[in-house]
Amino acid sequence: MKILYLIIISTIFIYSEEYVVITNQKSTISSLTKRELKSIYLRKKRYYGGIKLIPLNLSLEDNLRKSFQSDILQMNFTQLETYWMKQHYKGHRPPYQVKSTKGAILFVKKRVGALAYIPYRYVDSSVKVIYRGGKP
Amino acid sequence: MGNTNEKEDMRYAITLYILVSSLLYGGESTYRLGSGIQVGSLPLYAGGYISLAYESKVDEVSELAIDDMALMLYGEEDRVSYLVEMESEDVYRHSDTISTNTILHIERLYLGYEFDDMYDIKIGKYNSAIGFWNINPINVLRDTTSSPIITDIIFPKFTNGLEVNYHSQGDKEYQISMVIQENRDIDTLMHDDIYNNFNIDRYYGIGVYLQDESWSYRFNGGYFETLDDLSLLYMVAAFSYSDDKSKLLGEIGMQFGEDGIKIPYAGYLQYSYALDQKHEAILRVESYRDLEREKRDSFIVAGYTYRPMAPIALKGEYQWHTIERENRFLISASILF
Numbered sequence: 001m002k003i004l005y006l007i008i009i010s011t012i013f014i015y016s017e018e019y020v021v022i023t024n025q026k027s028t029i030s031s032l033t034k035r036e037l038k039s040i041y042l043r044k045k046r047y048y049g050g051i052k053l054i055p056l057n058l059s060l061e062d063n064l065r066k067s068f069q070s071d072i073l074q075m076n077f078t079q080l081e082t083y084w085m086k087q088h089y090k091g092h093r094p095p096y097q098v099k100s101t102k103g104a105i106l107f108v109k110k111r112v113g114a115l116a117y118i119p120y121r122y123v124d125s126s127v128k129v130i131y132r133g134g135k136p
Numbered sequence: 137m138g139n140t141n142e143k144e145d146m147r148y149a150i151t152l153y154i155l156v157s158s159l160l161y162g163g164e165s166t167y168r169l170g171s172g173i174q175v176g177s178l179p180l181y182a183g184g185y186i187s188l189a190y191e192s193k194v195d196e197v198s199e200l201a202i203d204d205m206a207l208m209l210y211g212e213e214d215r216v217s218y219l220v221e222m223e224s225e226d227v228y229r230h231s232d233t234i235s236t237n238t239i240l241h242i243e244r245l246y247l248g249y250e251f252d253d254m255y256d257i258k259i260g261k262y263n264s265a266i267g268f269w270n271i272n273p274i275n276v277l278r279d280t281t282s283s284p285i286i287t288d289i290i291f292p293k294f295t296n297g298l299e300v301n302y303h304s305q306g307d308k309e310y311q312i313s314m315v316i317q318e319n320r321d322i323d324t325l326m327h328d329d330i331y332n333n334f335n336i337d338r339y340y341g342i343g344v345y346l347q348d349e350s351w352s353y354r355f356n357g358g359y360f361e362t363l364d365d366l367s368l369l370y371m372v373a374a375f376s377y378s379d380d381k382s383k384l385l386g387e388i389g390m391q392f393g394e395d396g397i398k399i400p401y402a403g404y405l406q407y408s409y410a411l412d413q414k415h416e417a418i419l420r421v422e423s424y425r426d427l428e429r430e431k432r433d434s435f436i437v438a439g440y441t442y443r444p445m446a447p448i449a450l451k452g453e454y455q456w457h458t459i460e461r462e463n464r465f466l467i468s469a470s471i472l473f
């Protein structure tokens with residue numbers, strides 16, 4: 001029973017973790033609104049200042065991804081799955097998926113158009129923060 | 137004739153081989169149904185869909201058919217995108233007799249180029265972006281097994297030419313789309329007979345699409361010429377409203393010829409309600425009047441869809457028509473892969 005409580009408490013903690021959206025230091029993006037982020041992660045907005053945007057997702061099971069999707073996209077799993085099924089039929093792919101936060105940061109450092117959401121505690125001066133989300 | 141069948145079988149076998157090879161050579165470590173699979177490490181994805189449908193109609197022999205089977209390959213590289221979809225209709229049909237069909241058609245084939253977020257163009261064969269139903273026309277993505285009659289009689293389902301799109305960048309999303317076609321259907325390069333479309337060789341169309349939170353509106357108009365020298369104009373207006381549980385959808389269209397109105401109206405109003413994430417109930421009212429074919433009908437479609445997973449749809453529906461012999465019961469199973 002204690003283990004179950006621990007799992008529940010830690011899940012709540014992870015879900016409420018503050019996250020940030022980062023991009024490459026050379027990017028011309030200074031900040032993004034929630035609406036713009038939604039548009040980018042649904043692949044509706046695909047360019048910024050002439051540069052093609054590459055939004056990154058963490059794995060499906062990742063709690064930060066779930067939190068980000070619920071906060072920014074405001075769509076449940078089924079709605080999102082249906083959306084991407086329709087996009088698949090239209091020949092469009094969902095955001096590229098990386099295996100870990102460290103992988104996401106490495107990718108962002110290498111590609112000017114890349115964006116990723118990461119826990120606040122991972123932020124350093126090698127990347128630019130363009131959005132703050134979650135509960136501090 | 138036998139030679140033609142052998143050629144068709146050969147085309148079919150080659151396409152199947154390409155798909156199976158693509159799947160076996162898949163570049164992604166995890167495959168999720170309904171999302172396609174990467175071909176090796178190429179900027180190319182393979183996918184497709186299958187639909188199995190059963191139809192029982194008053195005074196007619198019931199039919200069971202694999203009515204749709206298609207394979208898609210698509211991808212994008214920087215600003216260029218590409219897609220090819222080959223489809224076979226009625227691969228297997230069982231009514232009073234059994235028939236099979238292995239003829240493959242070019243359902244879609246296009247190249248796209250994005251200049252930026254505002255402008256993009258597409259050239260080739262693609263779904264005409266008219267109304268809401270015609271942009272997601274395959275069974276697994278549709279709300280019901282049957283499609284509203286408006287999608288069959290008012291406008292060309294497919295455009296074979298150039299499409300130019302403008303997308304707004306403000307708070308309110310809107311899009312303006314223009315199409316120009318000055319040739320026959322691309323599929324007629326492979327087959328003499330037209331497939332799943334009006335037999336046209338000229339088409340100009342324009343569409344305006346607006347999106348505002350839960351509401352969407354689509355307005356389309358166009359002019360097309362058929363190979364049997366008919367010049368036709370159409371107009372379509374559509375709206376949709378959706379929230380977490382329900383969706384309201386409506387489309388209305390009309391068609392004019394040189395000598396006046398051909399189809400004064402064809403349209404539907406549909407309400408669907410998600411009982412939970414897997415179950416959905418649908419009620420649609422349709423009506424149309426076709427002066428050319430001297431046909432007029434109004435009917436109700438009551439449907440139910442169960443999705444054990446989003447890319448798998450099991451659907452049932454019953455249609456009550458004012459023309460009683462048109463009453464029918466439909467069930468289908470469809471999958472997107």
